Amino acid sequence: MxxxxxxxxxxxxxxxxxxxxxxxxxxxxxxxxxxxxxxxxxxxxxxxxxxxxxxxxxxxxxxxxxxxxxxxxxxxxxxxxxxxxxxxxxxTLQALQDLAKFYLAKIHPKVVGITGSNGKTTTKDMTDAVLSSQYRVHKTQGNFNNHIGLPITILEMPEDTEVIILEMGMNHAGEIKVLSELAEPDVAVITMIGESHIEFFGSRAGIADAKMEISLGLKENGVLIYPGEEILLQERVGNLADKQLKTFGIAETNDLYPLNINAQMNQTSFVTNDDPDLTIVLPVLGTYNVNNALAALSVGKVLGVPVEQSAPKLAQFQLTKNRTEWLDGVNGSSILNDAYNANPTAMKAVLDNFSTFETNGKRLAVLGEMLELGEQSSELHLSVKDSLNPSQIDKVILYGDQMSVLYEALKEKFDKENLFYFTGGKEPLIQFVKEQLEPGDYILLKSSLGTDLLSVVRALQA
CATH class of the missing domain: 3.40.1390.10 (MurE/MurF, N-terminal domain)
Known part of the structure; x- marks a missing residue:
């Protein structure tokens, strides 16, 4: 309060x-x-x-x-x-932002800003887990990550807050700049550069420029944490001579990297170069979530939280709803719900992990179209093809007008009885999927939020 x-x-x-x-x-x-x-x-x-x-x-x-x-x-x-x-x-909007800036200065917590094409919310939740092992933490709730939601998040901060974690979203150039200059982060994190909102930027390079706006409000001698293997960011961080730079990623050239990764259906474990004797367990699937955890651990290191102290908290952290969550499905199936957001990089990453899970039944992938991809939409939807292997995914079910190009391309790989395509109302899709599901089956649903596969997820729950 x-x-x-x-x-x-x-x-x-x-x-x-x-x-x-x-x-x-x-x-x-x-x-x-x-x-x-x-x-x-x-x-x-x-x-x-x-x-x-x-x-x-x-x-x-x-x-x-x-x-x-x-x-x-x-x-x-x-x-x-x-x-x-x-x-x-x-x-009144400017006044709301001015009031948030005033209140932030009054409480004077450490400020962590997080942006990126994918993984913002998961990294925010992980960073909360890491920092709460030592600090009183306040964080963005839900999708309150824009020019209205961010000041509201600040103004909801309890007076005893020691660290505030602010998720920063955008779909046009200049939006992150406004948020960063309002919040003035002590630590800024870029999770990754993907293809989200590429319709408004023209290229991944344009997206990288927009994400780098988070550095514009960084306090003097602030720290930017970013994926060290992303060339587009390597090319842009050279202008931050007065800021500290920390990198995370899979390669050993990063400041923080994993020595090994063990991915399972319900958890992922790894050890880092920072403490090779400590196994860190994440209660979520996906090797891609290791990168999110490395970003969170990097924030902890900057703010003086040792890995051995934060690891138990990471093992218990809770993902925001609708992000790679397992649900009980109809007919004894299991649903992997990841239908809150999607871009090609994220869709391929979750498919690559889903394809490896052992099951006594079938693996089915229901993929909805990805939005805001602009002129590159066909090319980017088509890029998902390489992550769909008929020896690993038994049935592929595509939904939405933009998925037509992927459907045509997959005809070369999948038999017609294992490849299906729907548009329009979702009821035929729902009924068809229900008829396909049997005990022991795993089914992945992934799409942009605007495609609304979440309504399909709800209909398929037991």
């Missing part, structure tokens, strides 16, 4: 009106959604599909004790005038 006076808020946001009448009144939370307001809240009316200013009476009814306001005071409802405090500003 936070505690800020209206006087503090007015100063932080540059109030255009006199609020001294209510200076000493306090708020304990900040919210832009009237449905989430509680007693003691500051209401932030934002302009979007709806104009938040129109809901100020509902905000008051739901517990708001003060509101930001970017319109003329003459437009306040008559019920509000002189009896309810409003803080007039030029722009």
């Amino acid at each position: 936070i505690s800020l006076t209206i006087k503090e808020i007015a100063v932080a946001v540059g109030a255009l009106n006199d609020t001294s009448k209510w200076s000493d009144e306090k708020i304990t939370s900040v919210e832009f959604d009237t449905r989430k307001l509680v007693k003691g809240s500051l209401f932030v009316p934002l302009l979007g599909n709806n104009d938040g200013h129109e809901f100020i009476l509902k905000a008051i009814e739901n517990g708001a004790v003060v509101s930001l306001w970017s319109k003329s005071l003459a437009k306040l409802p008559i019920e509000v005038e002189d009896v309810f405090p409003v803080i007039q500003v030029k722009d």
Whole structure:
């Protein structure tokens, strides 16, 4: 719970009106959604599909004790005038960000910023596990990782927070810059450079430029942690002469790397060059998650958390929902749900791991189209072909218009009774998959969130 006076808020946001009448009144939370307001809240009316200013009476009814306001005071409802405090500003979104910056400076925790084309949320959760072995930690919840969600995350930070972990997402150039300059990280992490949102950047090089924006807000002598084998980042970190650089990855040229990896259905274990006698166990599948763990461990090392102290926490960390989670499926099957997000790199990585799991039944892969790939969409969907081997995946079921090119290419590899393609409504897809599943079968579902294979996952759960 936070505690800020209206006087503090007015100063932080540059109030255009006199609020001294209510200076000493306090708020304990900040919210832009009237449905989430509680007693003691500051209401932030934002302009979007709806104009938040129109809901100020509902905000008051739901517990708001003060509101930001970017319109003329003459437009306040008559019920509000002189009896309810409003803080007039030029722009309520900018005021929200300014207030977050003020509160961050007031609490003064160490700040860890995390971005990347894939693995941001998992790395955030792992970093939380690592750092919570020594610090009081606050982190981004859900997908609150943009220009609105990040300041809200900051303003939800308890006053005793020692480290705050901020996930930073983007789909256009300049967005990470805004977040990084607001948060001013002590440590910044880039998990990987993939193809997510390539439609807006034209190339992976453009994506690398956008991810490097996280370094623009780094504090003086701050630390950038990045995958050392990514050439696109190697080419760009040379401009950070006043920053410390730490690398992680599989190669021995990195500052932190694994000496061996043992991947199983429900866990992955490895040892690192930092402590060859210590086996680190992750309660998640996938060798690709070792890289996420190495990034988290690197943050721990920078902030003085030894690996032997954080390893037990990593063994117990909880993944955010819908990311490579095993679920009980219909007809005695097991579902590997990874349908929250997808890009070609991530899809190939999870397929490569899924293909190795021992099962008494069949392995089925249900793959939905990947979005925001722009002019390279056909080429990038086609690139998944090499990770689909008929000797390892018994049936491939593709969904969505963009998957047509992969479907045509896989006809060369898979018999027609093992390769299927659906578009349109999902009910035929759901019914077909249910008919295919038998006891002991494993089924992977992977797609972009916008493709909505999560509804298929729900329908296939036991």
